[in-house]
Amino acid sequence: MSDTPTDPSGQAISLTLNGTPRQLQVQPWTTLLDLLREQLDLTGTKKGCDHGQCGACTVLRNGRRVNACLTLAIMCDGDQLTTIEGVADGDSLHPLQQAFIEHDAFQCGYCTPGQICSALGMANEGRVRSRDDIKEAMSGNLCRCGAYSNILDAVEATLPLIHGGPRP
Amino acid sequence: MTPFQYSKPTSIDAALALTGPQARFIAGGTNLLDLMKENLDQPEHLIDITGLPLDQVSQTEAGGLLIGALVSNADLAWHPLVEQSYPLLSQAILAGASPQLRNMASTGGNLLQRTRCYYFYDASTPCNKREPGSGCPARDGLNRIHAILGASGSCVAVHPSDMCVALAALEARVHVQGKAGVRQIDFADFHRLPGDSPQRDNQLAYDELITAIELPAPQFSQHSHYLKVRDRESYAFALISVAAALELDGDNIVSARLALGGVAHKPWRNPAVEQMLQGRAASSESFAAAADMLLADAKPLAHNAFKIKLAHAAIVRAFTEAAATGVA
The missing domain is CATH 3.10.20.30 (Beta-grasp domain)
Known part of the structure; x- marks a missing residue:
């Protein structure tokens, strides 16, 4: 490096x-x-x-x-x-990061930064209305461990907190 | 990637002045950079066109839309005028790629994306599209995803775009500017069949730039449907896709449009099929007759005969959905 x-x-x-x-x-x-x-x-x-x-x-x-x-x-x-x-606010995690921990939304964690940034971008777009919408809107992020259902739980739980928020 | 020179002109004329056989325009870069990483394309010069004033969607005097070549796929799919008047186009765009790629990819670039034939993408195999005259391993190799219409002895690749299938059905026009001036190309003529020169995907010369896509006044905003059939539910290229659009008077078809993706080197359309539907009832019998006629010349390869039956069923279903949309 x-x-x-x-x-x-x-x-x-x-x-x-x-x-x-x-x-x-x-x-x-x-x-x-x-x-x-x-x-x-x-x-x-x-x-x-x-x-x-x-x-x-x-x-x-x-x-x-x-x-x-x-x-x-x-x-x-x-x-x-x-x-x-740049997602956390100093030492305090972004609600989406916290939700990934609470919902055990990863195994190896390699896809997690991309999943979180993608979900934040999805929230900025303001187009999803349902769990099925989230599935489709997160389809560009693969998880080889197969933690999809927990990722979906974490994103769905956090979306009301960040939906339509200002673009960073 | 092989090193290259980079320029970012601020006018179309300046961009055109930089063109040459070894130069490429770049906007979203989603396909070009991928090809460059695989050494399938090794341009000496990238001309970044994202500083050009081609990022607007405006209404035309004819009541249609003029879509700047730099409008992103996501912005186009979610543009209020497109959602309202050309829902077929919105649906088709949103059926393609991933949200990240749709944010990046441009309208003009979508037309120029190259086939995802696995032999084209594997530089260790021959490919007439990559190296003219070297052969086509797909013809007698693994060809489940390949063409059933319009193929030639030298190439059986299919065009990968969803957006282009809708643009074909909507009879879009491609606005092009080159050193010699401007011209407009009917969408049906923009992409080409492989023939004996599959290295050329379309009619564009290297010193020409797509500046805009023009849509005619909306005719099918009430009754249209884009149906995409693929190996997984999202984020995959089409095995078969159907853009179906109807103008109805009660249950009678006033006019119809039908284009297929995933079946040929270009979006596949046959105006005679659409004329046959005029004046007929919007029924499954009519739609099956259209499917029969469009697929009459389909020729399967060793692994893709299923596509003919699949396309037939998809055409009937897409038209049925189109007839039902907008009906309470």
Whole structure:
């Protein structure tokens, strides 16, 4: 893992990451996922398939959930990004994080950061009305452990608290 | 990914000036970056078009809609005018990909996504679409997901889009701008059949940019249905999909549209079938006759004969649902 937060031979971008303005230098072919994990040590966002199929790399870009593995970092110039590291308020967990613990919504936990960011993005969209809607709206996040029913419980229990909330 | 040069022009003319055989436009990037990671495409230059003013949906003088090429799939599916007047398009978009990908993917890019034929995606196998003349392992290999209509000896791949099936049924027009000027392409002519040049998915030249998709005035807002049949309930490509739309006078069909996905190298439509339905009763007999006619020339491969029966049943069901929508 590199200690330097930027690649000196790259191109300059500025973005707001978990509320903090950052000036960075990135190569055009660096994905947002690799920028977060390899250059910024934000390893909460996970690399699963690296092809947009599993959702483990889901982050919020300008309040919308996206796959960081299929996003070029250089195209995020000027954007607001929220990763799992920016979801809690200091030491107090976000209600959705708390609900994942209470509902035992994971086994290995690898998909969890993506599940949580995806559910936050889903809440921002404000389109789900039922448990079946949540299932469909969370279909871009796979859980190989098969903790789906508990993930669904955690999201469903928390949705009234975060539904329609302001975009981060 | 192989290193490449990156540019972000702020005008269409500036973007077009950067085009070349080894350059690609990028907007959502959901398919292009995936292809680049697999080394199936190795452009030397990416032209980021997300700074161009192509992100609006507006009404046309003809009473239709002009959809900017950069409007995201999610924004388009949930646009109030689309939900209200073109529910077939909303349904089709929401049947595709995942919420994350729909947030990223653009309207123009959706038209340009490439087949998910497993041989095309496996660089260790021959593929006429990837390397013209190298052969088609799908023809005699695993071809459960492949074409039953319009295929050729050199390619049996299918077009993967859901959105495009609805756009075909709605008779959209593709607005294109190139160095030589602007042109409009009927949706039926935009994508091509493989013939002996399957490397070309569509009629677009490398120095042309899709700027917008135009929809004619709404005609089927009351009676339409998009039915997608796939191996799992969500987040999978279609085995068969059907865009069915009806204009009804009581129980009689005034006009009909029918397009199939998952069956050919392009969204499959036959206007003669739609004309046959005009003036007929909106009944299962009429819908079965339409299915018979549309599928008359279907030819199965070793593993996909099931698609013909499946498509037949899906057409009847989609039309039946379409006839019932909007009826209390």
